[in-house]
Amino acid sequence: MESLNHTLFLWLNAPERPSALALMLATFFAEQLIWAVPLLIGIGWLRGSEGIRKAMLIATASGLLGLLINQAIGLAWTHPRPFMIGLGHTLIPHIADSSFPSDHLTLWWTVAFSLLLQQQHRSTGIGLALLGVPIAWGRIYLGVHFPFDMLGAISVALLSAWLTLRGAHWYLGPGYRLATAIHHRLFGKLIALGWVRE
Template identity: 55%
Template sequence: MEAINQSLFLLIGASAQPDRGVVALAILFGEYAIWLVPVTLVFGWLRGSDTLRHWLIEASASALLALLAAQIIGVLWPHPRPFAIGLGHALIVHSADSSFPSDHLTFLWAVAFSFLMHPEARRAGWVLALLGLPMAWARIYLGVHFPFDIAGAASVSVFSAWLSALGGRWFAAPVVRAAMLAYRPLFAPLIRRGWVTR
């Protein structure tokens, strides 16, 4: 399996003299596109309904659970990154911690798959889930992940989204109610102007 993993990495990863435009695109998706996740969560909270806020809390819990699971997996099974074993070409600076699973993809897909479970959030879920494809390519191309790291992220994210959906009925509503006690007074001027929803 490791031979397949490394062969796929060498097939996708950057060459010794990569095209600058392709590198810039990879950095955009591999380093900065992840910020669309918190932007989506904040925008959804400010402009969405209470039902959507319920799904946002659930998606946030899914992300936290998935990242916790990824850290535990990394400690229990420390898998070196490609550059740590002299494989391929690392185009960005990254710590030499465990590569499996990808934290970027785990975070993104944990939120995306959670959204996909609910009709009101499904469109955002599809956008984020599909964003994971160029992000996965970029993380491999930039030399910081193996293809199996991406598959691991998908598996962890699906499981965390499923667990969060099971538990969401108990924890999401109380969290939303508590958050709204602070949100409505703090954002009262913006709510009155209709810039954010009540």
């Protein structure tokens, strides 16, 4: 399996002299697009209805659980990144920690799958899930992940999204009340001006 992982990586990894366009796109998908997750959740919370806000809380819980599972996997089994074993070309800096599963893709796909599993937000979830594909490509192309790291991320993301949706009755009510109280305290003046929903 590891030889297949290496073969797929070398097929998708950047050549020694990549084109400027490919490098720019890969860097955008691999490093910048992830910021759309907190932006989406923040806008959804600030401007959305109660239903949207609760969906954002479930998505946040999914992302946090996914990253926690990844940390446990990394502690139990350390898998080197390509540059740690001198494989392929690495075009962005990265710390030499365990590669499996990809934290970037786990966070992205947990939010995507969380929304996809909620009927009223399915189209947004599908769109986000599809955008995870170029993110995965970018991380491999730039040399910081193996293809199997992405398979691990999708597995953890599906599990996390399913668990947090199934268990929402345990935490969503208290979590929503706490988040709403913090929201009113932080944005009271903007709420009064009508710039932010109450």
